[in-house]
Amino acid sequence: MGKKLIIILGFIAAVLAVILAVTPLSNLAVIPIIVAFVCGLLIIFMSKKDKTKTKSIQYIFLMVIIALALTIYKSIYYTSEVGDIEQLEQRDEENLEDSKELLEDIDIDEDL
Numbered sequence: 078m079g080k081k082l083i084i085i086l087g088f089i090a091a092v093l094a095v096i097l098a099v100t101p102l103s104n105l106a107v108i109p110i111i112v113a114f115v116c117g118l119l120i121i122f123m124s125k126k127d128k129t130k131t132k133s134i135q136y137i138f139l140m141v142i143i144a145l146a147l148t149i150y151k152s153i154y155y156t157s158e159v160g161d162i163e164q165l166e167q168r169d170e171e172n173l174e175d176s177k178e179l180l181e182d183i184d185i186d187e188d189l
Contacts, residue, residue, distance in 0.1 A: 080123050084133045087116030091140035098147035106148045113141045 117137045124131055134155035
């Protein structure tokens with residue numbers, strides 16, 4: 078019973094890690110990666126003690142490696158750029174003025 082529970086927990090953590098690694102929340106994927114890795118290690122030790130082989134270990138570690146690679150890739154190559162607030166406010170004001178001018182130029186016929 079304990080081995081199955083750890084396998085299920087490992088799969089859930091590994092899948093969650095891959096999902097989080099793909100999303101913009103890739104920094105949060107580290108926690109499920111660690112949980113899945115620890116579960117994989119526990120399954121290895123239990124399998125050696127019971128002298129059984131399970132494919133689930135390979136799948137869990139494969140998903141952990143994929144999630145870890147995606148997380149590292151995103152942390153290296155994707156940097157969040159913080160723009161200048163004054164420029165953003167100025168652009169917003171210019172867009173608002175342009176929108177007002179466009180609305181003033183529109184002729185609305187009231188021939189109802």
